[in-house]
Amino acid sequence: MTKNNLVFETLPLYNKQSLEELLKNRINQLGDFSFEDDKWYYSKKNDNPLRKEDFIVNFYQVPIQYKNELKYYALLSTGLPRVIRTKCNKISQFLKFIDKTYLELTIAEITRSHVNAYEYQLRLKNSATYVKQGYYAAIQDFFMKLTDFDDTPNTVPTKNINPFRYIKEKSKRKPIPKKVIRSWDRVMKDQDIPIPLEFRTFYWLIRSFPNRISELLSMRRDCLKSFYSEYLIQIPTTKQSGGFIQEEIKTIPVAYSGHGKYVINLIQQLQEQTEELLLKNNIEEDIRTDFLFIVQQWGFKNNGDKPSVRYYDQIFHLKKHKINALFKQLAEILDFRDDLNQLIIPTSHQFRHNAVTDRAYAVGYTMEQIRRLTGHKNEVMPKHYTHQLIEKHKEIHLGIENLRSSNVSPVEFRGKIMNLDERTTKQLSRDPRRYLTWEANGKKGVGICSDITGCNPKGTSVHFECYACDWFVPKLEYLKDYKAEYEYWMDVVDRTSGDTKRAAHFENAIRNVSYLERILKICKNGIEHFKEEKLQEQLDKFNTPPVWE
Structure with a gap:
């Protein structure tokens, strides 16, 4: 090949x-x-x-x-x-x-x-x-x-398709039964039950927002930023499957009202607790003191009718394995069982999956809060408010990524790339197949990654990492596919905007729409550029005198 x-x-x-x-x-x-x-x-x-x-x-x-x-x-x-x-x-x-x-x-x-x-x-x-x-x-x-090295073959000697075909069966992740998850929610909201602040905060973060466990535990103490009537929770991600050289920061907007206010208050209390802990104790050198979840060692013990907490002298950074051990301890004490009378010992990863399917927030807003804002007495959200909500958060998502203006973003048409430096353009032209990116509308490779030293995409969705990155170069030949994908996600926004059970889908769709709108603007600017270039070529040809003059 x-x-x-x-x-x-x-x-x-x-x-x-x-x-x-x-x-x-x-x-x-x-x-x-x-x-x-x-x-x-x-x-x-x-x-x-x-x-x-x-x-x-x-x-x-x-x-x-x-x-x-x-x-x-x-x-x-x-x-x-x-x-x-x-x-x-x-x-x-x-x-x-x-x-x-x-x-x-x-x-x-x-x-x-x-x-x-x-x-x-x-x-x-x-x-x-x-x-x-x-x-x-x-x-x-x-x-x-290694195709860019002189000391490697001019042709890739391997087959294009891996000769050893293996279809991996999808693992079946069982969500936590509703009966059990509701019991956990009641316990974690009950202030009379002695549950350490850091554990309660982690629980409601993983319950409310579908983030990775390692991402939450690596949050910094300065993770909260105010934004008008809401807060922005900043969470670092390194995408455990690979792809990031350095961590990226993703931001979740949360309305400071209702459950959102409760979660924000927990984070603020934990910030104060961690600050005080660092002032009063000698911290080991290998512990990063800018983390939020710096805690005193502790564990649950059975005290009859309800759990109690036993503290130890060690100060450490809370890790995933410790979180799961604590969930196991508390589950055995609380003895929450499913309909078959089986004891359910949940893991932090299961809570993450439940957050996706069971979350009752639309980008941080509950339906009750939305009805109060609009003055309506039912859950049919007015179209004009839906539009305002969508536009507001599209602006937030684009602002988070600090993407360059669509007017100066690169675009490719018929093998020619504009708004890109000469060296990178020359490098991409050597092996364009190597730099093809994700799919759109079911088609593969409808874009080019201009990061020739190694991909480092931004974004929070596997499919949309490239769309949310300045290195992505859209191809005008696939403009119809970008439009089809945009229309699909706009339909998802319309179908999920008033459904509290599909709030995570709504939030995801808004983000995808915002990135696709930007790509469509880049393509539109590219079309105008090529039209002007073609017209100029015709004018130059018309104004060029005949060779005999």
């Missing part, structure tokens, strides 16, 4: 050198190791010294002639260190096979026949299909990421 079915010229030597230096400079963001080391500890990515092994990538087993290429691959990879390590180990097995079977073969000399030979070896192994699929996928990723 060629790069996008074409053979491209290799980069000039100075570009290759600058790319290598660019990658080596990234080491300073990862840890205190050098490129020549065979053991890389991503210390600057590790906030938990007890999990050091998850942040180490080794190159000891790699044949020496291939070691540099694999290290560059590791620097080009932006996932979790343990994921990078796993991929490097799989690629190392392939390189050891090449070294053993084909003596003195360079990376640039590897062809499809060599890869096919390794594929045959994989088929002979008594391993599960998904394991073989992972090995082949790692090799595909290796050659694709």
Whole structure:
């Protein structure tokens, strides 16, 4: 397979050198190791010294002639260190096979026949299909990421489609039964039950907003910002599946009334408690003092009719495993059971899923609050207020991402990209298939990622990470698909705006509409630009005198 079915010229030597230096400079963001080391500890990515092994990538087993290429691959990879390590180990097995079977073969000399030979070896192994699929996928990723180097093949030697097909069954996540979740809600709102403030705050954050557990626990103490009659809760995310070099901040608007006020007050109380705790205690050096959930060690104990709390001297940063242990302790004490009389011990991840399907807020507003604002006595929200609410939060979502103006954003039409620097445009044209992004209206690759050093998308939805990023370059050929997608999400907004049980869908749809509107504006500006350019070409041709004059 060629790069996008074409053979491209290799980069000039100075570009290759600058790319290598660019990658080596990234080491300073990862840890205190050098490129020549065979053991890389991503210390600057590790906030938990007890999990050091998850942040180490080794190159000891790699044949020496291939070691540099694999290290560059590791620097080009932006996932979790343990994921990078796993991929490097799989690629190392392939390189050891090449070294053993084909003596003195360079990376640039590897062809499809060599890869096919390794594929045959994989088929002979008594391993599960998904394991073989992972090995082949790692090799595909290796050659694709190194296409910009002179010392790699001019054509990608792997097959376009992974030969080891494995369809993974979707896991069935059971939500917490309504009977049980309502019991938990009553306990967590009951101030007479001795539940530490940090646990009560975490519970209502995970119940109210569908965020990841690790995101909530990494909130900073200055996470609250006022915004007119509401607050903005700022929550960092690193997208655990990979894709972020640095954490991004997503913002959730919450009306300071009703349940929203209750949640905001809990956060404010926890801010004060954490501040006081830091002033009165000596904090260990490995604990980041800007976190919100810095707490005193404690645990639940059974005190007969209701739980009690036992405190210890240690100060630590609350973690996911501790949260789940506390849920287990409290569940056994409260003895909440389902309709089959089975004891339900929930996990924090289950609460997150329940937040998506069971949340009674529309971007922080309850239906009662909305009716009070509009003066209506039923739950049919007036169209004019729905429009105002949507426009307000579209503005918030676009403001959060700090996206550039649609007038100066890049756009592509018939292979030509405007509003983009010459170097990046030249780089993208070498292998456009490599830089294709997410789908729109069911079609793949309807956009280009102009971040040539490694994707780092913004946004909070897998499908819309690219749309919410300044690196995304829409393609005018797919304007109809962008419009179809926009109309679909506008229909979702109309269908969910008055349904309290679908508030999460409503919030998600508003965000998607805001990003698609911006993309449509970029396309409109691109069309006007190409019209003007075409007209100018015709005028220049008309004003050019004949050659004999």
